[in-house]
Amino acid sequence: MRDIIIIGSGPAGFTAAIYAARAELKPLLIASSVEIGGELMNTTEVENYPGFPEGIMGPDLMAKFQAQAERFGTEVVYDDVVELELDGLVKRVKLGNGGVEEARAIIYATGSAYRKLGLPEEEVFSGHGLSWCATCDGFFFRQKTIAVVGGGDSAMEEANFLTRFADKVYVIHRRDTLKASKIMQQRTFDNEKIEFVWNAEVTAIHGESKVSGVSLRDTVTGDVRGLDLDGLFVAIGNDPRTHLVHGKLDLTPEGTIAVEGRSTRTSVAGVFAAGDVIDPTYRQAVTAAGTGATAALDAEHFLAALGNEKAAEAVLETEFAVVD
Known part of the structure:
Protein backbone atom coordinates (compact mmCIF):
# COMPACT_ATOMS: atom_id res chain seq x y z
CA MET A 1 0.00 0.00 0.00
CA ARG A 2 1.39 3.37 -1.04
CA ASP A 3 0.50 6.81 0.23
CA ILE A 4 0.26 8.38 -3.20
CA ILE A 5 0.32 7.45 -6.89
CA ILE A 6 0.78 10.12 -9.57
CA ILE A 7 -0.50 9.38 -13.07
CA GLY A 8 1.20 11.49 -15.73
CA SER A 9 4.73 12.60 -16.52
CA GLY A 10 4.39 16.19 -17.70
CA PRO A 11 5.20 19.34 -15.70
CA ALA A 12 2.17 18.83 -13.43
CA GLY A 13 2.96 15.19 -12.65
CA PHE A 14 6.65 15.65 -11.98
CA THR A 15 6.12 18.82 -9.91
CA ALA A 16 3.58 16.95 -7.81
CA ALA A 17 6.16 14.19 -7.42
CA ILE A 18 8.85 16.65 -6.27
CA TYR A 19 6.58 18.08 -3.59
CA ALA A 20 5.23 14.69 -2.50
CA ALA A 21 8.68 13.16 -2.33
CA ARG A 22 10.06 16.03 -0.27
CA ALA A 23 7.15 15.47 2.12
CA GLU A 24 8.43 11.88 2.45
CA LEU A 25 5.29 10.40 0.90
CA LYS A 26 7.41 8.15 -1.35
CA PRO A 27 5.30 8.71 -4.48
CA LEU A 28 5.00 6.30 -7.37
CA LEU A 29 4.78 8.13 -10.70
CA ILE A 30 3.36 6.20 -13.64
CA ALA A 31 4.91 7.82 -16.68
CA SER A 32 3.34 5.91 -19.62
CA SER A 33 5.19 3.48 -21.82
CA VAL A 34 5.29 5.80 -24.85
CA GLU A 35 4.40 9.47 -24.25
CA ILE A 36 6.81 10.20 -21.41
CA GLY A 37 7.27 13.86 -20.55
CA GLY A 38 4.09 15.32 -22.02
CA GLU A 39 3.76 17.80 -24.88
CA LEU A 40 7.10 19.46 -24.08
CA MET A 41 8.81 16.40 -25.51
CA ASN A 42 7.60 17.63 -28.93
CA THR A 43 8.89 21.18 -28.39
CA THR A 44 12.31 22.33 -29.49
CA GLU A 45 13.41 25.45 -27.59
CA VAL A 46 11.44 26.63 -24.56
CA GLU A 47 12.13 30.27 -23.77
CA ASN A 48 9.24 31.15 -21.47
CA TYR A 49 9.84 28.77 -18.57
CA PRO A 50 11.26 30.68 -15.56
CA GLY A 51 14.84 29.99 -14.58
CA PHE A 52 16.26 29.40 -18.05
CA PRO A 53 17.18 32.83 -19.47
CA GLU A 54 18.98 31.29 -22.43
CA GLY A 55 16.12 28.90 -23.16
CA ILE A 56 16.11 25.13 -22.92
CA MET A 57 15.07 22.29 -25.19
CA GLY A 58 11.73 20.75 -24.23
CA PRO A 59 13.08 17.21 -23.70
CA ASP A 60 15.99 18.60 -21.64
CA LEU A 61 13.57 20.50 -19.40
CA MET A 62 11.52 17.37 -18.78
CA ALA A 63 14.67 15.38 -18.03
CA LYS A 64 15.50 17.93 -15.32
CA PHE A 65 11.97 17.64 -13.91
CA GLN A 66 12.37 13.87 -13.69
CA ALA A 67 15.88 14.01 -12.22
CA GLN A 68 14.72 16.39 -9.50
CA ALA A 69 11.73 14.19 -8.64
CA GLU A 70 13.89 11.05 -8.49
CA ARG A 71 16.52 12.83 -6.40
CA PHE A 72 14.00 13.10 -3.57
CA GLY A 73 12.84 9.50 -3.85
CA THR A 74 10.13 9.35 -6.51
CA GLU A 75 9.78 5.92 -8.09
CA VAL A 76 9.03 6.12 -11.82
CA VAL A 77 7.31 3.27 -13.67
CA TYR A 78 7.19 3.22 -17.47
CA ASP A 79 3.82 1.63 -18.10
CA ASP A 80 0.27 2.61 -19.03
CA VAL A 81 -2.72 2.86 -16.74
CA VAL A 82 -5.59 0.84 -18.20
CA GLU A 83 -8.17 1.02 -15.40
CA LEU A 84 -8.84 2.89 -12.17
CA GLU A 85 -10.87 1.96 -9.08
CA LEU A 86 -11.33 5.16 -7.10
CA ASP A 87 -14.06 4.40 -4.55
CA GLY A 88 -13.27 3.90 -0.87
CA LEU A 89 -10.12 4.54 1.12
CA VAL A 90 -7.96 2.33 -1.08
CA LYS A 91 -7.53 3.40 -4.72
CA ARG A 92 -6.45 0.77 -7.24
CA VAL A 93 -4.51 1.42 -10.44
CA LYS A 94 -4.33 -1.38 -13.00
CA LEU A 95 -1.32 -1.30 -15.34
CA GLY A 96 -0.83 -2.54 -18.87
CA ASN A 97 1.51 -5.29 -17.62
CA GLY A 98 -1.35 -6.72 -15.53
CA GLY A 99 -0.03 -5.41 -12.22
CA VAL A 100 -2.15 -3.50 -9.72
CA GLU A 101 -0.88 -0.69 -7.52
CA GLU A 102 -2.79 0.55 -4.47
CA ALA A 103 -2.66 3.93 -2.74
CA ARG A 104 -4.60 6.13 -0.36
CA ALA A 105 -4.38 9.13 -2.69
CA ILE A 106 -4.19 9.62 -6.45
CA ILE A 107 -3.01 12.63 -8.42
CA TYR A 108 -4.32 12.52 -11.98
CA ALA A 109 -2.15 14.63 -14.31
CA THR A 110 -2.37 13.08 -17.75
CA GLY A 111 -2.44 16.40 -19.65
CA SER A 112 -4.18 17.07 -22.94
CA ALA A 113 -3.58 16.24 -26.57
CA TYR A 114 -3.67 18.80 -29.37
CA ARG A 115 -5.96 17.80 -32.19
CA LYS A 116 -3.96 17.12 -35.32
CA LEU A 117 -4.69 17.40 -39.01
CA GLY A 118 -4.06 13.70 -39.56
CA LEU A 119 -1.22 14.22 -42.01
CA PRO A 120 1.92 12.04 -41.98
CA ALA A 235 -5.45 25.51 -33.72
CA ILE A 236 -8.36 23.12 -34.17
CA GLY A 237 -8.74 22.35 -30.47
CA ASN A 238 -7.34 20.02 -27.87
CA ASP A 239 -8.77 17.24 -25.75
CA PRO A 240 -7.98 16.61 -22.08
CA ARG A 241 -6.91 13.01 -21.50
CA THR A 242 -9.77 12.08 -19.19
CA HIS A 243 -10.89 8.79 -20.74
CA LEU A 244 -9.84 6.80 -17.67
CA VAL A 245 -12.10 8.78 -15.33
CA HIS A 246 -15.28 9.06 -17.40
CA GLY A 247 -18.12 8.03 -15.11
CA LYS A 248 -15.77 8.09 -12.11
CA LEU A 249 -15.09 11.82 -11.64
CA ASP A 250 -17.28 14.83 -12.36
CA LEU A 251 -16.32 16.74 -15.49
CA THR A 252 -16.92 20.33 -16.56
CA PRO A 253 -18.84 21.33 -19.71
CA GLU A 254 -15.42 21.80 -21.38
CA GLY A 255 -14.58 18.16 -20.67
CA THR A 256 -11.95 18.87 -18.02
CA ILE A 257 -12.04 17.36 -14.54
CA ALA A 258 -14.11 19.42 -12.11
CA VAL A 259 -12.22 20.61 -9.03
CA GLU A 260 -13.31 22.61 -6.03
CA GLY A 261 -12.44 26.29 -6.33
CA ARG A 262 -8.71 26.93 -6.64
CA SER A 263 -7.89 23.54 -5.15
CA THR A 264 -7.19 20.30 -7.01
CA ARG A 265 -9.78 18.28 -5.09
CA THR A 266 -12.09 16.32 -7.37
CA SER A 267 -15.56 14.91 -6.73
CA VAL A 268 -14.01 11.77 -5.19
CA ALA A 269 -12.20 12.08 -1.86
CA GLY A 270 -8.53 11.23 -2.14
CA VAL A 271 -8.37 11.89 -5.87
CA PHE A 272 -6.72 15.10 -7.05
CA ALA A 273 -6.23 16.46 -10.55
CA ALA A 274 -3.62 18.84 -11.95
CA GLY A 275 -2.38 20.34 -15.20
CA ASP A 276 -4.23 20.47 -18.49
CA VAL A 277 -6.88 17.99 -17.34
CA ILE A 278 -8.32 20.80 -15.17
CA ASP A 279 -7.33 23.76 -17.36
CA PRO A 280 -9.29 24.53 -20.55
CA THR A 281 -7.77 28.01 -20.88
CA TYR A 282 -4.04 28.49 -20.29
CA ARG A 283 -2.39 25.11 -20.89
CA GLN A 284 1.16 26.29 -20.22
CA ALA A 285 3.99 24.31 -18.65
CA VAL A 286 4.37 26.82 -15.83
CA THR A 287 0.66 26.84 -14.94
CA ALA A 288 0.58 23.04 -15.04
CA ALA A 289 3.56 22.88 -12.71
CA GLY A 290 1.79 25.23 -10.30
CA THR A 291 -1.27 23.01 -10.07
CA GLY A 292 1.01 20.00 -9.63
CA ALA A 293 2.44 21.61 -6.50
CA THR A 294 -1.08 22.40 -5.30
CA ALA A 295 -2.18 18.80 -5.87
CA ALA A 296 0.70 17.44 -3.80
CA LEU A 297 -0.10 19.82 -0.95
CA ASP A 298 -3.81 18.96 -1.12
CA ALA A 299 -2.95 15.25 -1.08
CA GLU A 300 -0.59 15.71 1.86
CA HIS A 301 -3.36 17.40 3.87
CA PHE A 302 -5.80 14.67 2.91
CA LEU A 303 -3.43 11.93 4.03
CA ALA A 304 -2.80 13.71 7.31
CA ALA A 305 -6.56 13.76 7.95
CA LEU A 306 -6.75 9.99 7.41
CA GLY A 307 -4.76 9.57 10.59
CA ASN A 308 -7.95 10.43 12.44
CA GLU A 309 -10.68 7.81 11.88
CA LYS A 310 -13.61 10.20 12.36
CA ALA A 311 -12.00 12.80 10.13
CA ALA A 312 -11.45 10.17 7.46
CA GLU A 313 -15.11 9.12 7.54
CA ALA A 314 -16.20 12.76 7.23
CA VAL A 315 -13.87 13.32 4.30
CA LEU A 316 -15.18 10.31 2.41
CA GLU A 317 -18.79 11.46 2.82
CA THR A 318 -18.07 14.88 1.30
CA GLU A 319 -18.71 15.39 -2.43
CA PHE A 320 -15.72 17.70 -2.73
CA ALA A 321 -13.31 16.67 -0.01
CA VAL A 322 -12.29 19.85 1.81
CA VAL A 323 -9.42 19.24 4.22
CA ASP A 324 -8.09 22.11 6.31
Missing part, protein backbone atom coordinates in the same frame (compact mmCIF):
# COMPACT_ATOMS: atom_id res chain seq x y z
CA GLU A 121 4.12 15.16 -42.27
CA GLU A 122 3.00 16.36 -38.83
CA GLU A 123 5.40 13.95 -37.15
CA VAL A 124 8.24 15.10 -39.40
CA PHE A 125 7.82 18.85 -38.99
CA SER A 126 6.68 19.06 -35.35
CA GLY A 127 9.07 21.56 -33.77
CA HIS A 128 10.50 22.42 -37.20
CA GLY A 129 8.07 25.07 -38.37
CA LEU A 130 4.93 23.21 -37.28
CA SER A 131 3.45 24.09 -33.90
CA TRP A 132 0.28 23.79 -31.85
CA CYS A 133 1.13 26.63 -29.45
CA ALA A 134 1.55 30.27 -30.53
CA THR A 135 2.47 31.37 -27.01
CA CYS A 136 5.26 28.81 -26.93
CA ASP A 137 6.71 29.28 -30.40
CA GLY A 138 5.52 32.57 -31.87
CA PHE A 139 8.78 34.35 -31.00
CA PHE A 140 10.68 32.17 -33.48
CA PHE A 141 8.71 33.56 -36.44
CA ARG A 142 9.74 37.19 -36.42
CA GLN A 143 9.28 38.81 -39.82
CA LYS A 144 8.05 35.52 -41.30
CA THR A 145 4.98 34.44 -43.25
CA ILE A 146 2.94 31.88 -41.37
CA ALA A 147 -0.55 30.37 -41.28
CA VAL A 148 -3.01 29.30 -38.61
CA VAL A 149 -5.46 26.48 -39.28
CA GLY A 150 -8.81 26.78 -37.52
CA GLY A 151 -11.99 28.82 -37.21
CA GLY A 152 -12.74 29.04 -33.51
CA ASP A 153 -11.79 31.48 -30.77
CA SER A 154 -8.49 29.70 -30.15
CA ALA A 155 -7.48 30.08 -33.79
CA MET A 156 -8.38 33.78 -33.79
CA GLU A 157 -6.43 34.33 -30.57
CA GLU A 158 -3.41 32.52 -32.01
CA ALA A 159 -3.55 34.49 -35.27
CA ASN A 160 -3.77 37.86 -33.53
CA PHE A 161 -1.00 36.94 -31.12
CA LEU A 162 1.27 35.82 -33.94
CA THR A 163 1.01 39.20 -35.68
CA ARG A 164 3.24 40.55 -32.91
CA PHE A 165 6.06 38.64 -34.58
CA ALA A 166 5.18 37.64 -38.13
CA ASP A 167 4.88 40.00 -41.10
CA LYS A 168 1.97 38.03 -42.53
CA VAL A 169 -0.50 35.57 -41.01
CA TYR A 170 -2.95 33.53 -43.06
CA VAL A 171 -5.98 31.96 -41.39
CA ILE A 172 -6.96 28.76 -43.20
CA HIS A 173 -10.51 27.59 -42.58
CA ARG A 174 -12.43 24.79 -44.26
CA ARG A 175 -15.68 26.81 -44.39
CA ASP A 176 -16.67 30.34 -45.39
CA THR A 177 -17.88 31.29 -41.90
CA LEU A 178 -16.14 31.16 -38.52
CA LYS A 179 -17.14 29.43 -35.30
CA ALA A 180 -15.38 32.10 -33.25
CA SER A 181 -17.28 34.66 -31.18
CA LYS A 182 -18.28 37.87 -32.93
CA ILE A 183 -15.80 39.98 -30.98
CA MET A 184 -12.92 37.65 -31.84
CA GLN A 185 -13.97 37.56 -35.48
CA GLN A 186 -14.06 41.35 -35.71
CA ARG A 187 -10.73 41.71 -33.98
CA THR A 188 -9.19 39.34 -36.51
CA PHE A 189 -10.88 40.95 -39.52
CA ASP A 190 -9.56 44.34 -38.39
CA ASN A 191 -5.95 43.13 -38.17
CA GLU A 192 -4.15 44.30 -41.30
CA LYS A 193 -1.53 41.53 -41.03
CA ILE A 194 -4.14 38.76 -41.26
CA GLU A 195 -5.58 37.35 -44.49
CA PHE A 196 -8.27 34.66 -44.58
CA VAL A 197 -8.13 31.63 -46.86
CA TRP A 198 -11.72 30.39 -46.98
CA ASN A 199 -13.07 26.96 -47.94
CA ALA A 200 -9.63 25.40 -47.76
CA GLU A 201 -8.07 22.45 -45.99
CA VAL A 202 -4.41 21.51 -45.67
CA THR A 203 -3.73 18.26 -47.51
CA ALA A 204 0.08 18.22 -47.30
CA ILE A 205 2.93 20.02 -45.59
CA HIS A 206 6.12 20.65 -47.55
CA GLY A 207 9.73 21.35 -46.68
CA GLU A 208 13.13 19.79 -46.20
CA SER A 209 14.54 20.50 -42.74
CA LYS A 210 11.59 22.78 -41.86
CA VAL A 211 8.20 23.89 -43.17
CA SER A 212 8.32 25.78 -46.47
CA GLY A 213 4.70 25.57 -47.56
CA VAL A 214 1.45 23.63 -47.73
CA SER A 215 -0.96 22.22 -50.28
CA LEU A 216 -4.53 23.47 -49.96
CA ARG A 217 -7.64 21.78 -51.33
CA ASP A 218 -10.67 23.94 -52.07
CA THR A 219 -13.55 22.30 -50.17
CA VAL A 220 -16.06 23.60 -52.74
CA THR A 221 -14.34 22.97 -56.10
CA GLY A 222 -11.77 20.35 -55.12
CA ASP A 223 -8.97 22.35 -56.73
CA VAL A 224 -5.51 22.08 -55.12
CA ARG A 225 -2.97 24.88 -54.90
CA GLY A 226 0.17 25.64 -52.98
CA LEU A 227 0.88 28.29 -50.36
CA ASP A 228 4.43 29.25 -49.43
CA LEU A 229 4.96 29.57 -45.67
CA ASP A 230 7.71 29.76 -43.08
CA GLY A 231 5.56 28.15 -40.41
CA LEU A 232 2.21 26.52 -39.71
CA PHE A 233 0.20 26.64 -36.49
CA VAL A 234 -2.66 24.18 -35.94
Whole structure:
Protein backbone atom coordinates (compact mmCIF):
# COMPACT_ATOMS: atom_id res chain seq x y z
CA MET A 1 0.00 0.00 0.00
CA ARG A 2 1.39 3.37 -1.04
CA ASP A 3 0.50 6.81 0.23
CA ILE A 4 0.26 8.38 -3.20
CA ILE A 5 0.32 7.45 -6.89
CA ILE A 6 0.78 10.12 -9.57
CA ILE A 7 -0.50 9.38 -13.07
CA GLY A 8 1.20 11.49 -15.73
CA SER A 9 4.73 12.60 -16.52
CA GLY A 10 4.39 16.19 -17.70
CA PRO A 11 5.20 19.34 -15.70
CA ALA A 12 2.17 18.83 -13.43
CA GLY A 13 2.96 15.19 -12.65
CA PHE A 14 6.65 15.65 -11.98
CA THR A 15 6.12 18.82 -9.91
CA ALA A 16 3.58 16.95 -7.81
CA ALA A 17 6.16 14.19 -7.42
CA ILE A 18 8.85 16.65 -6.27
CA TYR A 19 6.58 18.08 -3.59
CA ALA A 20 5.23 14.69 -2.50
CA ALA A 21 8.68 13.16 -2.33
CA ARG A 22 10.06 16.03 -0.27
CA ALA A 23 7.15 15.47 2.12
CA GLU A 24 8.43 11.88 2.45
CA LEU A 25 5.29 10.40 0.90
CA LYS A 26 7.41 8.15 -1.35
CA PRO A 27 5.30 8.71 -4.48
CA LEU A 28 5.00 6.30 -7.37
CA LEU A 29 4.78 8.13 -10.70
CA ILE A 30 3.36 6.20 -13.64
CA ALA A 31 4.91 7.82 -16.68
CA SER A 32 3.34 5.91 -19.62
CA SER A 33 5.19 3.48 -21.82
CA VAL A 34 5.29 5.80 -24.85
CA GLU A 35 4.40 9.47 -24.25
CA ILE A 36 6.81 10.20 -21.41
CA GLY A 37 7.27 13.86 -20.55
CA GLY A 38 4.09 15.32 -22.02
CA GLU A 39 3.76 17.80 -24.88
CA LEU A 40 7.10 19.46 -24.08
CA MET A 41 8.81 16.40 -25.51
CA ASN A 42 7.60 17.63 -28.93
CA THR A 43 8.89 21.18 -28.39
CA THR A 44 12.31 22.33 -29.49
CA GLU A 45 13.41 25.45 -27.59
CA VAL A 46 11.44 26.63 -24.56
CA GLU A 47 12.13 30.27 -23.77
CA ASN A 48 9.24 31.15 -21.47
CA TYR A 49 9.84 28.77 -18.57
CA PRO A 50 11.26 30.68 -15.56
CA GLY A 51 14.84 29.99 -14.58
CA PHE A 52 16.26 29.40 -18.05
CA PRO A 53 17.18 32.83 -19.47
CA GLU A 54 18.98 31.29 -22.43
CA GLY A 55 16.12 28.90 -23.16
CA ILE A 56 16.11 25.13 -22.92
CA MET A 57 15.07 22.29 -25.19
CA GLY A 58 11.73 20.75 -24.23
CA PRO A 59 13.08 17.21 -23.70
CA ASP A 60 15.99 18.60 -21.64
CA LEU A 61 13.57 20.50 -19.40
CA MET A 62 11.52 17.37 -18.78
CA ALA A 63 14.67 15.38 -18.03
CA LYS A 64 15.50 17.93 -15.32
CA PHE A 65 11.97 17.64 -13.91
CA GLN A 66 12.37 13.87 -13.69
CA ALA A 67 15.88 14.01 -12.22
CA GLN A 68 14.72 16.39 -9.50
CA ALA A 69 11.73 14.19 -8.64
CA GLU A 70 13.89 11.05 -8.49
CA ARG A 71 16.52 12.83 -6.40
CA PHE A 72 14.00 13.10 -3.57
CA GLY A 73 12.84 9.50 -3.85
CA THR A 74 10.13 9.35 -6.51
CA GLU A 75 9.78 5.92 -8.09
CA VAL A 76 9.03 6.12 -11.82
CA VAL A 77 7.31 3.27 -13.67
CA TYR A 78 7.19 3.22 -17.47
CA ASP A 79 3.82 1.63 -18.10
CA ASP A 80 0.27 2.61 -19.03
CA VAL A 81 -2.72 2.86 -16.74
CA VAL A 82 -5.59 0.84 -18.20
CA GLU A 83 -8.17 1.02 -15.40
CA LEU A 84 -8.84 2.89 -12.17
CA GLU A 85 -10.87 1.96 -9.08
CA LEU A 86 -11.33 5.16 -7.10
CA ASP A 87 -14.06 4.40 -4.55
CA GLY A 88 -13.27 3.90 -0.87
CA LEU A 89 -10.12 4.54 1.12
CA VAL A 90 -7.96 2.33 -1.08
CA LYS A 91 -7.53 3.40 -4.72
CA ARG A 92 -6.45 0.77 -7.24
CA VAL A 93 -4.51 1.42 -10.44
CA LYS A 94 -4.33 -1.38 -13.00
CA LEU A 95 -1.32 -1.30 -15.34
CA GLY A 96 -0.83 -2.54 -18.87
CA ASN A 97 1.51 -5.29 -17.62
CA GLY A 98 -1.35 -6.72 -15.53
CA GLY A 99 -0.03 -5.41 -12.22
CA VAL A 100 -2.15 -3.50 -9.72
CA GLU A 101 -0.88 -0.69 -7.52
CA GLU A 102 -2.79 0.55 -4.47
CA ALA A 103 -2.66 3.93 -2.74
CA ARG A 104 -4.60 6.13 -0.36
CA ALA A 105 -4.38 9.13 -2.69
CA ILE A 106 -4.19 9.62 -6.45
CA ILE A 107 -3.01 12.63 -8.42
CA TYR A 108 -4.32 12.52 -11.98
CA ALA A 109 -2.15 14.63 -14.31
CA THR A 110 -2.37 13.08 -17.75
CA GLY A 111 -2.44 16.40 -19.65
CA SER A 112 -4.18 17.07 -22.94
CA ALA A 113 -3.58 16.24 -26.57
CA TYR A 114 -3.67 18.80 -29.37
CA ARG A 115 -5.96 17.80 -32.19
CA LYS A 116 -3.96 17.12 -35.32
CA LEU A 117 -4.69 17.40 -39.01
CA GLY A 118 -4.06 13.70 -39.56
CA LEU A 119 -1.22 14.22 -42.01
CA PRO A 120 1.92 12.04 -41.98
CA GLU A 121 4.12 15.16 -42.27
CA GLU A 122 3.00 16.36 -38.83
CA GLU A 123 5.40 13.95 -37.15
CA VAL A 124 8.24 15.10 -39.40
CA PHE A 125 7.82 18.85 -38.99
CA SER A 126 6.68 19.06 -35.35
CA GLY A 127 9.07 21.56 -33.77
CA HIS A 128 10.50 22.42 -37.20
CA GLY A 129 8.07 25.07 -38.37
CA LEU A 130 4.93 23.21 -37.28
CA SER A 131 3.45 24.09 -33.90
CA TRP A 132 0.28 23.79 -31.85
CA CYS A 133 1.13 26.63 -29.45
CA ALA A 134 1.55 30.27 -30.53
CA THR A 135 2.47 31.37 -27.01
CA CYS A 136 5.26 28.81 -26.93
CA ASP A 137 6.71 29.28 -30.40
CA GLY A 138 5.52 32.57 -31.87
CA PHE A 139 8.78 34.35 -31.00
CA PHE A 140 10.68 32.17 -33.48
CA PHE A 141 8.71 33.56 -36.44
CA ARG A 142 9.74 37.19 -36.42
CA GLN A 143 9.28 38.81 -39.82
CA LYS A 144 8.05 35.52 -41.30
CA THR A 145 4.98 34.44 -43.25
CA ILE A 146 2.94 31.88 -41.37
CA ALA A 147 -0.55 30.37 -41.28
CA VAL A 148 -3.01 29.30 -38.61
CA VAL A 149 -5.46 26.48 -39.28
CA GLY A 150 -8.81 26.78 -37.52
CA GLY A 151 -11.99 28.82 -37.21
CA GLY A 152 -12.74 29.04 -33.51
CA ASP A 153 -11.79 31.48 -30.77
CA SER A 154 -8.49 29.70 -30.15
CA ALA A 155 -7.48 30.08 -33.79
CA MET A 156 -8.38 33.78 -33.79
CA GLU A 157 -6.43 34.33 -30.57
CA GLU A 158 -3.41 32.52 -32.01
CA ALA A 159 -3.55 34.49 -35.27
CA ASN A 160 -3.77 37.86 -33.53
CA PHE A 161 -1.00 36.94 -31.12
CA LEU A 162 1.27 35.82 -33.94
CA THR A 163 1.01 39.20 -35.68
CA ARG A 164 3.24 40.55 -32.91
CA PHE A 165 6.06 38.64 -34.58
CA ALA A 166 5.18 37.64 -38.13
CA ASP A 167 4.88 40.00 -41.10
CA LYS A 168 1.97 38.03 -42.53
CA VAL A 169 -0.50 35.57 -41.01
CA TYR A 170 -2.95 33.53 -43.06
CA VAL A 171 -5.98 31.96 -41.39
CA ILE A 172 -6.96 28.76 -43.20
CA HIS A 173 -10.51 27.59 -42.58
CA ARG A 174 -12.43 24.79 -44.26
CA ARG A 175 -15.68 26.81 -44.39
CA ASP A 176 -16.67 30.34 -45.39
CA THR A 177 -17.88 31.29 -41.90
CA LEU A 178 -16.14 31.16 -38.52
CA LYS A 179 -17.14 29.43 -35.30
CA ALA A 180 -15.38 32.10 -33.25
CA SER A 181 -17.28 34.66 -31.18
CA LYS A 182 -18.28 37.87 -32.93
CA ILE A 183 -15.80 39.98 -30.98
CA MET A 184 -12.92 37.65 -31.84
CA GLN A 185 -13.97 37.56 -35.48
CA GLN A 186 -14.06 41.35 -35.71
CA ARG A 187 -10.73 41.71 -33.98
CA THR A 188 -9.19 39.34 -36.51
CA PHE A 189 -10.88 40.95 -39.52
CA ASP A 190 -9.56 44.34 -38.39
CA ASN A 191 -5.95 43.13 -38.17
CA GLU A 192 -4.15 44.30 -41.30
CA LYS A 193 -1.53 41.53 -41.03
CA ILE A 194 -4.14 38.76 -41.26
CA GLU A 195 -5.58 37.35 -44.49
CA PHE A 196 -8.27 34.66 -44.58
CA VAL A 197 -8.13 31.63 -46.86
CA TRP A 198 -11.72 30.39 -46.98
CA ASN A 199 -13.07 26.96 -47.94
CA ALA A 200 -9.63 25.40 -47.76
CA GLU A 201 -8.07 22.45 -45.99
CA VAL A 202 -4.41 21.51 -45.67
CA THR A 203 -3.73 18.26 -47.51
CA ALA A 204 0.08 18.22 -47.30
CA ILE A 205 2.93 20.02 -45.59
CA HIS A 206 6.12 20.65 -47.55
CA GLY A 207 9.73 21.35 -46.68
CA GLU A 208 13.13 19.79 -46.20
CA SER A 209 14.54 20.50 -42.74
CA LYS A 210 11.59 22.78 -41.86
CA VAL A 211 8.20 23.89 -43.17
CA SER A 212 8.32 25.78 -46.47
CA GLY A 213 4.70 25.57 -47.56
CA VAL A 214 1.45 23.63 -47.73
CA SER A 215 -0.96 22.22 -50.28
CA LEU A 216 -4.53 23.47 -49.96
CA ARG A 217 -7.64 21.78 -51.33
CA ASP A 218 -10.67 23.94 -52.07
CA THR A 219 -13.55 22.30 -50.17
CA VAL A 220 -16.06 23.60 -52.74
CA THR A 221 -14.34 22.97 -56.10
CA GLY A 222 -11.77 20.35 -55.12
CA ASP A 223 -8.97 22.35 -56.73
CA VAL A 224 -5.51 22.08 -55.12
CA ARG A 225 -2.97 24.88 -54.90
CA GLY A 226 0.17 25.64 -52.98
CA LEU A 227 0.88 28.29 -50.36
CA ASP A 228 4.43 29.25 -49.43
CA LEU A 229 4.96 29.57 -45.67
CA ASP A 230 7.71 29.76 -43.08
CA GLY A 231 5.56 28.15 -40.41
CA LEU A 232 2.21 26.52 -39.71
CA PHE A 233 0.20 26.64 -36.49
CA VAL A 234 -2.66 24.18 -35.94
CA ALA A 235 -5.45 25.51 -33.72
CA ILE A 236 -8.36 23.12 -34.17
CA GLY A 237 -8.74 22.35 -30.47
CA ASN A 238 -7.34 20.02 -27.87
CA ASP A 239 -8.77 17.24 -25.75
CA PRO A 240 -7.98 16.61 -22.08
CA ARG A 241 -6.91 13.01 -21.50
CA THR A 242 -9.77 12.08 -19.19
CA HIS A 243 -10.89 8.79 -20.74
CA LEU A 244 -9.84 6.80 -17.67
CA VAL A 245 -12.10 8.78 -15.33
CA HIS A 246 -15.28 9.06 -17.40
CA GLY A 247 -18.12 8.03 -15.11
CA LYS A 248 -15.77 8.09 -12.11
CA LEU A 249 -15.09 11.82 -11.64
CA ASP A 250 -17.28 14.83 -12.36
CA LEU A 251 -16.32 16.74 -15.49
CA THR A 252 -16.92 20.33 -16.56
CA PRO A 253 -18.84 21.33 -19.71
CA GLU A 254 -15.42 21.80 -21.38
CA GLY A 255 -14.58 18.16 -20.67
CA THR A 256 -11.95 18.87 -18.02
CA ILE A 257 -12.04 17.36 -14.54
CA ALA A 258 -14.11 19.42 -12.11
CA VAL A 259 -12.22 20.61 -9.03
CA GLU A 260 -13.31 22.61 -6.03
CA GLY A 261 -12.44 26.29 -6.33
CA ARG A 262 -8.71 26.93 -6.64
CA SER A 263 -7.89 23.54 -5.15
CA THR A 264 -7.19 20.30 -7.01
CA ARG A 265 -9.78 18.28 -5.09
CA THR A 266 -12.09 16.32 -7.37
CA SER A 267 -15.56 14.91 -6.73
CA VAL A 268 -14.01 11.77 -5.19
CA ALA A 269 -12.20 12.08 -1.86
CA GLY A 270 -8.53 11.23 -2.14
CA VAL A 271 -8.37 11.89 -5.87
CA PHE A 272 -6.72 15.10 -7.05
CA ALA A 273 -6.23 16.46 -10.55
CA ALA A 274 -3.62 18.84 -11.95
CA GLY A 275 -2.38 20.34 -15.20
CA ASP A 276 -4.23 20.47 -18.49
CA VAL A 277 -6.88 17.99 -17.34
CA ILE A 278 -8.32 20.80 -15.17
CA ASP A 279 -7.33 23.76 -17.36
CA PRO A 280 -9.29 24.53 -20.55
CA THR A 281 -7.77 28.01 -20.88
CA TYR A 282 -4.04 28.49 -20.29
CA ARG A 283 -2.39 25.11 -20.89
CA GLN A 284 1.16 26.29 -20.22
CA ALA A 285 3.99 24.31 -18.65
CA VAL A 286 4.37 26.82 -15.83
CA THR A 287 0.66 26.84 -14.94
CA ALA A 288 0.58 23.04 -15.04
CA ALA A 289 3.56 22.88 -12.71
CA GLY A 290 1.79 25.23 -10.30
CA THR A 291 -1.27 23.01 -10.07
CA GLY A 292 1.01 20.00 -9.63
CA ALA A 293 2.44 21.61 -6.50
CA THR A 294 -1.08 22.40 -5.30
CA ALA A 295 -2.18 18.80 -5.87
CA ALA A 296 0.70 17.44 -3.80
CA LEU A 297 -0.10 19.82 -0.95
CA ASP A 298 -3.81 18.96 -1.12
CA ALA A 299 -2.95 15.25 -1.08
CA GLU A 300 -0.59 15.71 1.86
CA HIS A 301 -3.36 17.40 3.87
CA PHE A 302 -5.80 14.67 2.91
CA LEU A 303 -3.43 11.93 4.03
CA ALA A 304 -2.80 13.71 7.31
CA ALA A 305 -6.56 13.76 7.95
CA LEU A 306 -6.75 9.99 7.41
CA GLY A 307 -4.76 9.57 10.59
CA ASN A 308 -7.95 10.43 12.44
CA GLU A 309 -10.68 7.81 11.88
CA LYS A 310 -13.61 10.20 12.36
CA ALA A 311 -12.00 12.80 10.13
CA ALA A 312 -11.45 10.17 7.46
CA GLU A 313 -15.11 9.12 7.54
CA ALA A 314 -16.20 12.76 7.23
CA VAL A 315 -13.87 13.32 4.30
CA LEU A 316 -15.18 10.31 2.41
CA GLU A 317 -18.79 11.46 2.82
CA THR A 318 -18.07 14.88 1.30
CA GLU A 319 -18.71 15.39 -2.43
CA PHE A 320 -15.72 17.70 -2.73
CA ALA A 321 -13.31 16.67 -0.01
CA VAL A 322 -12.29 19.85 1.81
CA VAL A 323 -9.42 19.24 4.22
CA ASP A 324 -8.09 22.11 6.31
